[in-house]
Amino acid sequence: MMYSEKVMEHFQNPRNVGEILNADGVGEVGNAKCGDIMKMYLKIEDGVIEDVKFKTFGCGSAIASSSMATELIKGKTIEEAMNLTNKAVAEALDGLPPVKMHCSVLAEQAIKSALLDYSKKNNIHIDGLEDINFDDDHHAHELEEL
Ligand code: FES
Numbered sequence: 001m002m003y004s005e006k007v008m009e010h011f012q013n014p015r016n017v018g019e020i021l022n023a024d025g026v027g028e029v030g031n032a033k034c035g036d037i038m039k040m041y042l043k044i045e046d047g048v049i050e051d052v053k054f055k056t057f058g059c060g061s062a063i064a065s066s067s068m069a070t071e072l073i074k075g076k077t078i079e080e081a082m083n084l085t086n087k088a089v090a091e092a093l094d095g096l097p098p099v100k101m102h103c104s105v106l107a108e109q110a111i112k113s114a115l116l117d118y119s120k121k122n123n124i125h126i127d128g129l130e131d132i133n134f135d136d137d138h139h140a141h142e143l144e145e146l
Contacts, residue, residue, distance in 0.1 A: 004093060004095055006068075006092075007060070007093045007094070008060075010067040010093065011061075011067075014063050014067035015067045015070060015071050016052055016054060016071070016074070017054065018055070019039075019041050019055060020042070020043050020052075020053050024118050025044060025114040025115055025121070026114055027039070027040045027042075027109075027110050027111065027112070027113025027115070029109040029110045031102060031105075036058025037056070037057045038062060038066055038109075039054060039056070040052065040110035040111055040114040042111075042115070044118055047077055048075065048076070048078075049074060049076055051074070052070045052074050058106070059100070062103040062107070065086075065093065065096070068093050069107035069108070072089065073111060078118075079127075081111055081115065082128050084108060086107065086108040089104040089107050112128075112132055115129060
């Protein structure tokens with residue numbers, strides 16, 4: 001079987017679907033090649049991710065990745081959320097097929113994009129976000145290669 005049971009389970013029964021009104025941070029990222037889009041909403045209090053919701057217009061692996069990623073950062077600090085890699089998301093799903101690894105990249109990037117929005121709105125600095133430009137071509141190429 002190509003997909004793990006966990007991928008199938010999170011795809012069929014995704015956690016934290018929806019949006020947060022008046023979210024503290026909202027991020028949207030897409031993959032130019034497949035056209036899938038992921039939107040992430042964060043409620044942050046005292047540096048902790050109190051709530052997180054997502055909307056993903058994309059493939060099953062992207063939905064499973066977003067679901068797992070939200071579970072992994074809920075209740076965690078901003079720093080811990082920053083440290084969540086796409087590999088950790090894929091591992092938590094018991095793996096993704098190589099051609100589907102970029103779906104987990106979207107989840108990592110959606111969280112970082114939402115944190116960037118939060119940092120801008122609150123005029124604070126979050127270590128590790130300064131190097132990321134979600135809109136530039138370079139990044140789109142990076143995603144395409146994955
Ligand atoms: Fe592109 Fe899954 S195929 S996000």
